[in-house]
Amino acid sequence: MNIHEIKGEIEERYAKYTARKFGILFALLTSLVILAILVTPLGAASLSIGEVFHAIFSRGSSRADIIIWQLRLPRILMAIICGMGLALSGAVVQGVLHNPLASPFTLGVSSAAFFGGMIGGAFGVGMGLNVGFAFFFGMLALFLIYGISKRRGMTPETVILCGICLMYLFLALTSVAGMMGGAIGMSQILSGFLVSSSWESVLTTAIFLIITFPLLMWCARDLNAMALGDDTATSVGINVNRTRMISMVLATLIVSAIVCFTGVIGFVCLISPFIARSVMGNDHRFIFPSSALIGALLLLERILSQELQFNR
Amino acid sequence: MKLEIRGLSFNYNSRPVLKDVKIEVKEGEMVSLLGPNGSGKTTLLRCIDGMLKPKRGGISIDGKDVREMKKNDLAKLLGYVPQRAVNVLPCSVFDAVMIGRRPYVGWGSGKKDREVVFEILKLMGLEDMTLRSFDGISGGEMQKVLIAKALAQEPEILLLDEPTSNLDLRHQLDVLKIIGEIVKEEKVSALMAMHDLNLASRFSDRIVLLKEGKVYDVGDPKSVITPESIRSVYGVEAIVEENDGGRPHVIPLRAI
Numbered sequence: 001m002n003i004h005e006i007k008g009e010i011e012e013r014y015a016k017y018t019a020r021k022f023g024i025l026f027a028l029l030t031s032l033v034i035l036a037i038l039v040t041p042l043g044a045a046s047l048s049i050g051e052v053f054h055a056i057f058s059r060g061s062s063r064a065d066i067i068i069w070q071l072r073l074p075r076i077l078m079a080i081i082c083g084m085g086l087a088l089s090g091a092v093v094q095g096v097l098h099n100p101l102a103s104p105f106t107l108g109v110s111s112a113a114f115f116g117g118m119i120g121g122a123f124g125v126g127m128g129l130n131v132g133f134a135f136f137f138g139m140l141a142l143f144l145i146y147g148i149s150k151r152r153g154m155t156p157e158t159v160i161l162c163g164i165c166l167m168y169l170f171l172a173l174t175s176v177a178g179m180m181g182g183a184i185g186m187s188q189i190l191s192g193f194l195v196s197s198s199w200e201s202v203l204t205t206a207i208f209l210i211i212t213f214p215l216l217m218w219c220a221r222d223l224n225a226m227a228l229g230d231d232t233a234t235s236v237g238i239n240v241n242r243t244r245m246i247s248m249v250l251a252t253l254i255v256s257a258i259v260c261f262t263g264v265i266g267f268v269c270l271i272s273p274f275i276a277r278s279v280m281g282n283d284h285r286f287i288f289p290s291s292a293l294i295g296a297l298l299l300l301e302r303i304l305s306q307e308l309q310f311n312r
Numbered sequence: 313m314k315l316e317i318r319g320l321s322f323n324y325n326s327r328p329v330l331k332d333v334k335i336e337v338k339e340g341e342m343v344s345l346l347g348p349n350g351s352g353k354t355t356l357l358r359c360i361d362g363m364l365k366p367k368r369g370g371i372s373i374d375g376k377d378v379r380e381m382k383k384n385d386l387a388k389l390l391g392y393v394p395q396r397a398v399n400v401l402p403c404s405v406f407d408a409v410m411i412g413r414r415p416y417v418g419w420g421s422g423k424k425d426r427e428v429v430f431e432i433l434k435l436m437g438l439e440d441m442t443l444r445s446f447d448g449i450s451g452g453e454m455q456k457v458l459i460a461k462a463l464a465q466e467p468e469i470l471l472l473d474e475p476t477s478n479l480d481l482r483h484q485l486d487v488l489k490i491i492g493e494i495v496k497e498e499k500v501s502a503l504m505a506m507h508d509l510n511l512a513s514r515f516s517d518r519i520v521l522l523k524e525g526k527v528y529d530v531g532d533p534k535s536v537i538t539p540e541s542i543r544s545v546y547g548v549e550a551i552v553e554e555n556d557g558g559r560p561h562v563i564p565l566r567a568i
Contacts, residue, residue, distance in 0.1 A: 010430050010442050015405055017443050098400040154402075225411040228446075229398035232458070234363050236414040236465060237387030281445065282401040 028293035042307035056153035079299040087272030087295025089251035095223040099156040103253045103270035108166030110264045111137035115174045117260035134256035202260040208257035212250040220245045220284035268295045313468040332527045340499045344512035346524030353505035361392045387415035391462030393472040402446035402462035412464025436460045451478040472504035488515045509562045
């Protein structure tokens with residue numbers, strides 16, 4: 001075999017390998033759309049798929065229109081955005097810390113951000129300030145964890161244990177603050193709430209997601225290089241610290257925005273990147289979008305199971 | 313291109329690691345850095361690649377100071393091969409080599425970049441494991457992938473930190489032969505930290521012997537690798553014979 005044949009063969013195999021990953025992305029996207037369509041008719045008021053479609057496209061003032069536009073669409077969109085954002089930030093944090101157990105939830109970032117959001121809410125100035133406070137506390141937690149992970153003798157497991165301590169600390173602080181302020185019920189804090197969502201929350205979180213996603217995709221390749229070690233990454237011209245900083249800030253930003261509206265939602269941000277890695281391999285260019293889609297699917301599925309359970 | 317290191321000193325905290333090191337590597341030349349553990353070989357390579365900031369002294373490539381170059385431009389000139397890779401979140405072999413295309417525009421998904429990577433995979437004999445996961449291959453193969461990544465940068469100067477330390481006998485010879493061919497054919501310069509005196513002697517044009525952060529001796533293998541220098545630098549009694557190519561061959565006897 002001459003060199004051209006061999007090269008052709010490698011090229012062909014690589015093309016197939018990449019095509020498979022795009023195929024998976026497409027399949028995920030398709031199932032997301034299908035699931036969203038399936039979930040919309042479900043709810044306390046029984047509407048047929050026909051009524052739902054009519055309501056979506058006509059947007060009148062009938063009962064169905066109001067239910068769809070005021071209750072169901074915001075909730076479904078919020079689930080999609082939340083799932084995407086949390087899963088994406090989970091994937092980023094795992095990539096930056098080189099720790100497959102890391103996520104904003106297990107590192108205490110989510111609960112710190114939620115605590116911050118609540119403090120911000122106590123001043124009652126508006127959502128912008130809430131997100132700002134949430135972001136500040138989220139970053140505080142993340143830097144604390146990052147500092148711990150850089151210490152000598154720290155294994156990925158000990159870092160996660162520290163993160164979980166931090167998570168409980170902030171949850172405790174939140175419940176103390178909550179009891180003093182009487183703002184939010186404890187059950188909501190612990191489980192996360194997607195029950196009621198407004199268009200305001202959908203738009204705000206969507207904006208954060210739309211801004212951060214392309215920037216994170218731009219960091220994805222550099223994160224791939226950093227997975228081979230800082231030395232290797234530096235030697236191909238990557239400013240390792242800058243990339244780490246940018247991606248951590250962006251990940252915290254998404255989490256903070258989401259947490260302010262929904263409370264702490266735990267499992268998506270940990271499990272979605274995990275699933276994404278197992279089907280996609282460790283290329284962050286594919287992990288980020290696939291993890292986001294999986295996150296959205298998981299939260300939609302949660303709405304689906306809730307509705308099936310309560311409204312039979 | 314010519315790599316020049318002048319009066320380089322480096323301290324870790326207050327402990328001096330490199331003291332007034334002066335080395336020159338000419339175009340198309342293969343130079344080995346020898347010296348016991350802790351003599352500063354790795355530190356020197358890391359200073360050259362800009363990962364560590366030297367306290368004093370200058371490093372220049374063709375007369376240009378590396379500290380005044382942009383990271384990306386430097387990455388097109390210098391290919392660095394670390395001693396080992398971390399692989400917590402392993403990617404495929406192909407993607408690992410593609411990382412070497414990072415300094416070139418467009419982040420390397422272009423056809424030209426793929427061509428370069430395919431060619432290097434073939435050259436390094438890695439074509440059968442192109443799509444294997446980086447943690448699913450042997451230590452020797454990992455080392456080859458790291459070298460392939462550095463070659464994908466199309467560098468003028470290769471810096472290798474113990475490129476044969478994880479390899480079996482056959483792969484050691486294989487890898488050094490490939491590096492030697494690239495050095496001669498592409499007029500690349502190579503500076504490599506080595507532990508194996510005999511491999512260094514067989515494959516290098518010149519040897520730099522480091523002792524406690526200072527250059528103890530520089531020259532062709534025959535003049536540097538002697539029983540006296542081995543005793544003084546390594547603290548080992550050794551016999552130096554001649555190998556089939558007329559280069560020195562060391563048989564260590566006992567530690568002094």
